[in-house]
Amino acid sequence: MINSKKTYKAYLKSDGIALGLDVSSFKFKLINTFFPNYIWSFQKTLRRLEYYNNCKNKGLNKLYFYYLKYKFRKISLKLGFSIPINVFGPGLSIVHYGTIVINSASKIGKNCRIHACTNIGASGGKPEAPQIGDNVYIGPGAKIYGNIKIGNNIAISANAVVNKSFEEDGILLAGNPAEKIKKIDIKRLIKHI
Structure with a gap:
């Protein structure tokens, strides 16, 4: 479970490797800008939502948490996924x-x-x-x-x-x-x- 910024980054890195993506490379970021990988977008939003739910759910961060929930629901419906937060460990590959x-x-x-x-x-x-x-x-x-x-x-x-x-x-x-x-x-x- 994501319980710090360090574990959040570790989960993202593991998910990228599991999907076979070099998410930190400039080439991937450029291609993803024009031709988005929606599964990566979903998983990135899932992990960010988990991070904000578990670690940063007070004050102004609560507003951003609700925005992430909205964004997550929207992409979930688009892809046909009904996946709740805090279910999968690192290295998820959809x-x-x-x-x-x-x-x-x-x-x-x-x-x-x-x-x-x-x-x-x-x-x-x-x-x-x-x-x-x-x-x-x-x-x-x-x-x-x-x-x-x-x-x-x-x-x-x-x-x-x-x-x-x-x-x-x-x-x-x-x-x-x-x-x-x-x-x-x-x-x-x-x-x-």
């Missing part, structure tokens, strides 16, 4: 535009690579939502729900339905309902780790 719905009670670790048409949420009106570890690849159309835990270095295949815990590290999950398919090396799917 691969494509498209519907992504995440419950605010979910917690997802660092280096998550997530695709379109993914839902992560509670089940049966209960408030508990999935707790997902580090270095997790979530394929297009995956549905993850309930009071469950997912371990580290896990790949969840396209259209998988995960409704029970899988705490073993380094495995591939697939199917409806999801099952362990085999052991995997997550570095083949998430290149930057």
Whole structure:
């Protein structure tokens, strides 16, 4: 969770690396001025909103916080993302535009690579939502729900339905309902780790 300016900058740097962008280069800034990368804009706004919510939410900063909330909502609607703040760790990589719905009670670790048409949420009106570890690849159309835990270095295949815990590290999950398919090396799917 972002709790200082230092962690805010670290999250931004990790997100840029996860997206494969050299966000500090002049070339990227010039190209982004004329041809904006909307996913980067979304993630940058998400992290700034988290920073202002967690660290600078008093006085005049409160006004800027509300402006960021408005800007975040606007870009979220444009891209089809329903992602609350303080859910993802550093190194988030959203691969494509498209519907992504995440419950605010979910917690997802660092280096998550997530695709379109993914839902992560509670089940049966209960408030508990999935707790997902580090270095997790979530394929297009995956549905993850309930009071469950997912371990580290896990790949969840396209259209998988995960409704029970899988705490073993380094495995591939697939199917409806999801099952362990085999052991995997997550570095083949998430290149930057």
